[in-house]
Amino acid sequence: QFHLAQRENGHIPSIHIPKAYINYRLDDTFIGKSTRNLVRKFDAPDGSSSIIVKKFYKPFDDVDRAKLTLRELNLLRTLRHPNVVRMVDKYTTDEKEAQLEAIYHITLHCGxxxxxxxxxxxxxxxxxxxxxxxxxxxxxxxxxxxxxxxxxxxxxxxxxxxxxxxxxxxxxxxxxxxxxxxxxxxxxxxxxxxxxxxxxxxxxxxxxxxxxxxxxxxxxxxxxxxxxxxxxxxxxxxxxxxxxxxxxxxxxxxxxxxxxxxxxxxxxxxxxxxxxxxxxxxxxxxxxxxxxxxxxxxxxxxxxxxxxxxxxxxxxxxxxxxxxxxxxxxxxxxxxPPKEENLFNAAIEACRSHVWRELHTSLAP
CATH class of the missing domain: 1.10.510.10 (Transferase(Phosphotransferase) domain 1)
Structure with a gap:
């Protein structure tokens, strides 16, 4: 289900990508602008597009970091605007909830x-x-x-x-x-x-x-x-x-x-x-x-x-x-030109997405 990304020089960073992106090439020259998290860029085989894969660093090390991780995933899932980064995937390589530590998301590369x-x-x-x-x-x-x-x-x-x-x-x-x-x-x-x-x-x-x-x-x-x-x-x-x-x-x-x-x-x-x-x-x-x-x-x-x-x-x-x-x-x-109506509709659709997610989330036992 997941592929361990490998650099051309043989160095293997601790980062996995979904098999759907197995043909994407890891960009050795890219340096992610993140203080703690592991951020890598992958280029499509034909060079037409690129993605950014982010692995959260110790997301449950403390309550504050856990909250920030949850907020980021919640927000990016529903944000849709031409000038806002778009998340296209999120995943974990861990198989059990109690072991959850490896958290990733993928966004489109923006420049x-x-x-x-x-x-x-x-x-x-x-x-x-x-x-x-x-x-x-x-x-x-x-x-x-x-x-x-x-x-x-x-x-x-x-x-x-x-x-x-x-x-x-x-x-x-x-x-x-x-x-x-x-x-x-x-x-x-x-x-x-x-x-x-x-x-x-x-x-x-x-x-x-x-x-x-x-x-x-x-x-x-x-x-x-x-x-x-x-x-x-x-x-x-x-x-x-x-x-x-x-x-x-x-x-x-x-x-x-x-x-x-x-x-x-x-x-x-x-x-x-x-x-x-x-x-x-x-x-x-x-x-x-x-x-x-x-x-x-x-x-x-x-x-x-x-x-x-x-x-x-x-x-x-x-x-x-x-x-x-x-x-x-x-x-x-x-x-x-003013786009107030479009902005209003975008806000409604973002709220609709949140409500839909809540309706399809199981209640706590």
Whole structure:
């Protein structure tokens, strides 16, 4: 039923694929963008398509990891959108439930990670706008079914070489929102996480955490450099960058921090003064690489500052929704006609799939 994939040089990774893909060739050059999980790319015999096989790493090592595994499988099974990765298979090589450890899923290969595209440069403002539009379209869809991605970063999206389309992936930390429940902090990568995800918080957060990340990623696409460069993972440095660029934390946000250390650190650096900076000037200061979008191109974007001023904001209520961002003048050149009815129908069909699954799942004994 399953085939143990083998590299051409004879090395055998611990990964199995269904016999239906036995003729697919393991791509030795592909390096999966996953911190722990084993990710491999397989190419069809005729080269017409490729698949990505992911093996979950120790999925039941703790409760948190078990929940994330279940959520990812549940979400990917029903997500259907042109800008969202598509799962085509899921399986285990274990024969008994009590022994379940080897969990796999297969998704369609979507292209080159955006992080690679950014590092290489040589793209235009028009392409940045199209990629931003595609990302927002994916977010509008998952938000319509009450899902927050929570891990948006340039490694969690790919660009197709065939049509330059952006596809959102990396749903390992996504979850269906419970607006009456305080959600887990610390999901995602430091450089892209909204404030309410990195501190102890006595309030819920919602899909607006993704909109903060959209603004931060847009800045990186324009300059080739992280807006909040947290390579050292130094919390104090991150706080200083937040306050340097975004200004003081408003009281309505500060009052929701429950950890005294968080509160004291922000208060300490806020005492140094400073107001929110002009993001166009920030981008111009960071720009300058010969293969990146130029300072003049950034300065000439009349609506860019307003777009960033409505995404990279401490207070979630000051961030626009994905739907509003799609209609923002910054993206007017690449705007698609409104598809509200299609979005509504897609949300209904996703819910229908969940209900169908529940109806065909046996009750617990």
């Amino acid at each position: 080159v990670p955006l992080s690679t595209i950014i590092s290489e440069g040589c793209y235009t403002m028009a392409r940045v706008k199209r990629w931003t539009r595609d990302l927002l379209s994916a977010l509008q869809y998952i938000n319509s079914i009450e899902v927050a991605h929570r891990n948006l970063n340039p490694d969690s999206m790919c660009i197709s070489a065939a049509n330059d389309q952006l596809t959102l992936l990396g749903f390992g930390k996504a979850r269906v929102l419970n607006r009456a429940e305080i959600n887990t902090q610390g999901r995602g990568k430091d450089a892209y996480m909204a404030l309410e995800m990195r501190v102890d918080w006595n309030d819920v957060y919602d899909e607006s955490v993704d909109m903060w990340s959209v603004g931060v990623i847009l800045c990186e696409m324009l300059t080739g450099k992280k807006l909040f460069d947290c390579a050292a993972k130094n919390t104090k440095n991150i706080i200083q960058l937040f306050l340097k660029y975004c200004g003081p934390v408003p009281e309505v946000v500060y009052s929701k921090m429950t950890n005294q250390l968080d509160r004291s650190q922000y208060a300490k650096f806020e005492a140094l003064g400073g107001q929110r900076q002009d993001f166009i000037q920030i981008l111009k200061d960071k720009a300058g690489g010969s293969n990146m979008i130029g300072k003049d191109a950034i300065a000439n974007e009349a609506h860019l500052k307003d777009f960033l001023d409505h995404t990279v904001q401490y207070d979630r209520k000051d961030r626009m929704s994905a739907a509003k961002a799609l209609a923002h003048p910054f993206l007017s050149e690449v705007a698609d």
